[in-house]
Amino acid sequence: MSTEVKAGLEDVVAGTSDICLVDGEKGRLVYHGYDINELSGKASFEEVVFLLWHGKLPNLNELNELNKELQKNRDIPADVLELVRSLAKNPANPTGMEILRTAVSYIGAVDPNKAMTREAHLAQAAKLISLSASLTAAIGRFKQGLDYVPPRSDLGHAANFLYMLTGNEPDALSVEAFDVALILHADHELNASTFAGRVTVATLSDLYSGVTSAIGALKGPLHGGANEDVMRTLMEIDSVEQTADAINKKLEAGVKVPGFGHRVYRNYDPRGLILKRYAKQLTEKTGNTKWFQMTEIMEDVVLKYFAAKGKDLKYNVDLYSGSLYNAMGISVDLFTPIFVVSRMSGWTAHFLEQYENNRIIRPRADYTGPVDLQFVPVADRK
Numbered sequence: 001m002s003t004e005v006k007a008g009l010e011d012v013v014a015g016t017s018d019i020c021l022v023d024g025e026k027g028r029l030v031y032h033g034y035d036i037n038e039l040s041g042k043a044s045f046e047e048v049v050f051l052l053w054h055g056k057l058p059n060l061n062e063l064n065e066l067n068k069e070l071q072k073n074r075d076i077p078a079d080v081l082e083l084v085r086s087l088a089k090n091p092a093n094p095t096g097m098e099i100l101r102t103a104v105s106y107i108g109a110v111d112p113n114k115a116m117t118r119e120a121h122l123a124q125a126a127k128l129i130s131l132s133a134s135l136t137a138a139i140g141r142f143k144q145g146l147d148y149v150p151p152r153s154d155l156g157h158a159a160n161f162l163y164m165l166t167g168n169e170p171d172a173l174s175v176e177a178f179d180v181a182l183i184l185h186a187d188h189e190l191n192a193s194t195f196a197g198r199v200t201v202a203t204l205s206d207l208y209s210g211v212t213s214a215i216g217a218l219k220g221p222l223h224g225g226a227n228e229d230v231m232r233t234l235m236e237i238d239s240v241e242q243t244a245d246a247i248n249k250k251l252e253a254g255v256k257v258p259g260f261g262h263r264v265y266r267n268y269d270p271r272g273l274i275l276k277r278y279a280k281q282l283t284e285k286t287g288n289t290k291w292f293q294m295t296e297i298m299e300d301v302v303l304k305y306f307a308a309k310g311k312d313l314k315y316n317v318d319l320y321s322g323s324l325y326n327a328m329g330i331s332v333d334l335f336t337p338i339f340v341v342s343r344m345s346g347w348t349a350h351f352l353e354q355y356e357n358n359r360i361i362r363p364r365a366d367y368t369g370p371v372d373l374q375f376v377p378v379a380d381r382k
């Protein structure tokens with residue numbers, strides 16, 4: 001057995017997959033052959049869901065069928081809605097991610113369709129794509145003391161989410177920007193949450209357990225939770241003029257600034273460039289450019305700080321989603337749940353792939369503890 005240990009499994013290839021290519025050197029992200037720049041603004045999120053699950057873009061009939069299936073699953077069942085409503089009011093103040101994780105686990109427990117077939121998994125995946133969006137909108141409303149807005153079947157996935165969140169029909173630019181954000185976050189090879197989920201389903205556990213594991217992993221601030229941290233950092237500074245100074249102080253203190261750095265992208269994160277364009281466009285349209293301006297200053301300060309040290313640290317997908325979502329009127333606590341709404345497509349595609357050609361995932365640890373200790377009865381221990 002090789003004893004070479006790569007901390008954090010850096011650059012370790014843990015399997016093959018034909019879902020998604022992350023080219024860290026060239027800053028490219030490709031879903032089943034399609035570069036994200038080719039899909040963004042042209043395809044809908046629903047088409048990308050089909051692409052990730054089936055390895056090809058849908059024809060019109062296939063897309064209509066998928067849309068029908070997604071629309072059918074949009075309304076939140078009464079028992080799930082009550083669970084979410086009570087959690088949103090709980091004095092422990094659970095986060096959006098905690099409520100979403102609990103609701104998904106509950107939905108799995110009460111789903112009568114427990115078959116471990118591709119057909120059943122696809123039905124469960126469609127249910128989760130729809131319900132994760134409806135639940136995120138409902139969590140946002142309940143946390144503000146507002147009522148549930150039932151879904152509409154005449155709107156696409158992105159527009160329906162914004163409608164269920166605000167109760168108003170969204171404008172075309174917000175729908176386009178949100179749809180693109182969903183596409184950009186849809187999949188990312190063996191990132192921590194997808195890996196966690198694949199490990200779970202590789203024991204031949206159910207798809208809901210895989211998704212619950214994945215949500216738990218995405219929640220952390222080193223992964224999906226960073227998008228909320230970016231916005232909280234900006235809100236804590238709360239001044240365009242103070243941004244450079246405040247970020248420099250954090251860097252000098254050795255704080256890891258959220259929204260920067262990536263395990264794979266050495267050059268730039270291609271998703272960030274697209275999100276930045278939409279954030280600029282939407283914040284200019286709404287007239288509230290403060291958070292976008294602060295984010296640009298943050299980008300400039302961090303890049304210069306590291307360049308001066310001979311390091312090439314770039315911003316990642318989480319940096320500009322903050323000002324973008326804020327311009328859509330979305331509260332910070334929903335930013336990582338929105339990541340779930342999108343990544344549900346990639347997670348479930350990976351789980352389908354794992355089930356198709358499964359072997360339990362079980363690496364080794366290089367043991368560094370003692371051996372041959374002698375047992376001492378408790379009364380004689382110091």
Ligand SMILES: CC(=O)SCCNC(=O)CCNC(=O)[C@H](O)C(C)(C)COP(=O)(O)OP(=O)(O)OC[C@H]1O[C@@H](n2cnc3c(N)ncnc32)[C@H](O)[C@@H]1OP(=O)(O)O
Pocket residue numbers: 008221222223224226255256257258259260261262263264313316317318
């Ligand atoms: C959707 C996503 O998950 S994208 C990532 C979202 N996460 C964040 O934005 C949180 C901030 N970023 C980070 O914590 C890291 O860059 C990660 C977790 C993304 C990647 O971690 P790793 O690949 O293990 O990189 P690592 O932490 O070893 O960083 C390499 C070097 O860059 C520095 N560095 C990396 N990211 C940052 C950052 N955001 N701010 C300051 N310094 C950083 C590290 O201190 C380290 O410096 P050193 O070589 O002097 O020790």
Ligand SMILES: O=C([O-])CC(=O)C(=O)O
Pocket residue numbers: 185187188190191192262263264317
């Ligand atoms: O790939 C990663 O390590 C993290 C990431 O950017 C993602 O999951 O989108």
